[in-house]
Amino acid sequence: MFEEASEVFDNMFKSSFPFTFIVFIPAVLILVSPLPAEASHEFTVYRMQQYDLQGQPYGTRNAILNTEARTVEAEVLSRRCVIMRLADFSYDKYQKALRQSAGAVVIILPRNMSAMPQDIVQQFMELEPEMLATETIVPVYFAMEDDELLSIYTQTLTSSSSQGSLSAAEVLLHTATANGFQMVTSGAQSKAVSDWAITSLEGRLAGVGGEDLPTIVVVAHYDSFGVAPWLSYGADSNGSGVSMLLELARLFSKLYTYKRTHAAYNLLFFLSGGGKFNYQGTKRWLEDNLDHTVMCLKAAFVLCLDTLGNGDSLHLHVSKPPKEGTPQYSLLKELEAVVASQYPEVKFSMVHKKINLADDMLAWEHERFGIRRLPAFTLSHLPSHRLAQRSSIMDVRPHVDVKKLSRNTKLVAEALARVVYNLTEKGAPGDLQIFTEQMQVQDEQLSAVVDWLTAQPRAAQLVDKDSTVVSTLEYHLGRYLKDVKRHYVKADKRDPEFVFYDQLKQTMNAYRVKPAIFDLLLAVCIAAYLGMVYLAIQNFGVLYSVVRRITQPKAKAH
Known part of the structure; x- marks a missing residue:
């Protein structure tokens, strides 16, 4: 009986081997193939x-x-x-x-x-x-x-x-x-992104007494920079500078509202774009406006605000030391006087560095104005332009101490006011404080602006003319200033000074x-398995006889 069954199976496998092969291949692949990617x-x-x-x-x-x-x-x-x-x-x-x-x-x-x-x-x-x-x-x-x-x-x-x-x-x-x-x-x-526009904003407070008044320009660039644009939040550099500029605009707009405190100085507030790309916004603004803008031609000085949200030191970076008797010299002395009388914990110093035109990048924003022979300087708590926190994705919100930013804002406001109203020559004491009570610096306002600025990356490649960053800054300037305008910078198509890229x-x-070697090993295993199956099928009778002989109980000896 068993011999007949073995012959039947043997003949069936041999006569239908292609069918068996087709059946076995998928079965083996299903059993031994690796599962698809687990996740x-x-x-x-x-x-x-x-x-x-x-x-x-x-x-x-x-x-x-x-x-x-x-x-x-x-x-x-x-x-x-x-x-x-x-x-x-x-x-x-x-x-x-x-x-x-x-x-x-x-x-x-x-x-x-x-x-x-x-x-x-x-x-x-x-x-x-x-x-x-x-x-x-x-x-x-x-x-x-x-x-x-x-x-x-x-x-x-x-x-x-x-x-x-x-x-x-x-x-x-x-x-x-x-x-x-x-x-x-x-x-x-x-x-490359074509026709990208860098946007800058300006607003003004006109002084009293005619058009031929000297102008004080307050500047801060609003864009951030780091190794990755989408991770560049620029809290201290230069969210703190932008926040200070807006607060100064608010304070002086109140002073300029009343006849008794309306000074004989024009004030121009400028938020520049492309600051981290060699101050492209400032460069183009000067090229387009310097020759025919009375406010620039009669600039008393340009004060640039950069990285002012921390530390207990302030440095006035200059390309050329101010001469005695000039408005810029007056600001230097007023800053020293306010620090000495009201903020003795602050270490104030002037840092002189000549403009190196051979460098690919300018050190500070005031150098853009200095090239045009405008008296300018940058105020910062950093002693050097080379310090890493000016251009880092690590410059995040905790890097700004609102109390120190508020202190620095009031210090700058007091010094500017003493220059604008010529208080030293009028015999006002050094400890006289102008911005008190209803006119005091608002910590909540400074904090809210810094929080908002650091809530999104502000790399120049991400802030176009339709950005909420630009429109919101324009709105805040419009609350305090007159003649708020936009200025656009587009790269020259033939010889572009800057090119941005997408993705x-x-x-x-x-x-x-x-790994790829797993597929090779799997193929070898499948081939070996099929080879063994093929040999077993072709020699089914022999295999059956061997198995039967092994499994058949031995006859007992008589």
């Missing part, structure tokens, strides 16, 4: 700066990413997406990835950057200019940390770190069985995948 994590990434300034390219030149993830600890980084956390970031690691022709770099930032250790924050701020100093072909992205992204980083780090301590066989097995992550961006390649914010997907 894919979608998250937002922010690309590093890409711009041209005076013909010189800066930042990354690429925006497309489709490659496997590795950490910098891996032996081979070529054509891999190197992911690293800010806490472990260093310029040497970054350069290692670039030297090994990595496919991309993704730097994971903590959700609360202000809670980072100060040494790490300071180190990264100092590295940002280095990262932007030269053109980089490799796309560089920043992402905000979340639980899924941290898990991806941890798994990739474990995979990358273990390979260096294993034998060749273990590495091969680990490579074949480990899970990996394919990092893919959904955006297109970046391209600065994209969506990235991290797909869980098996």
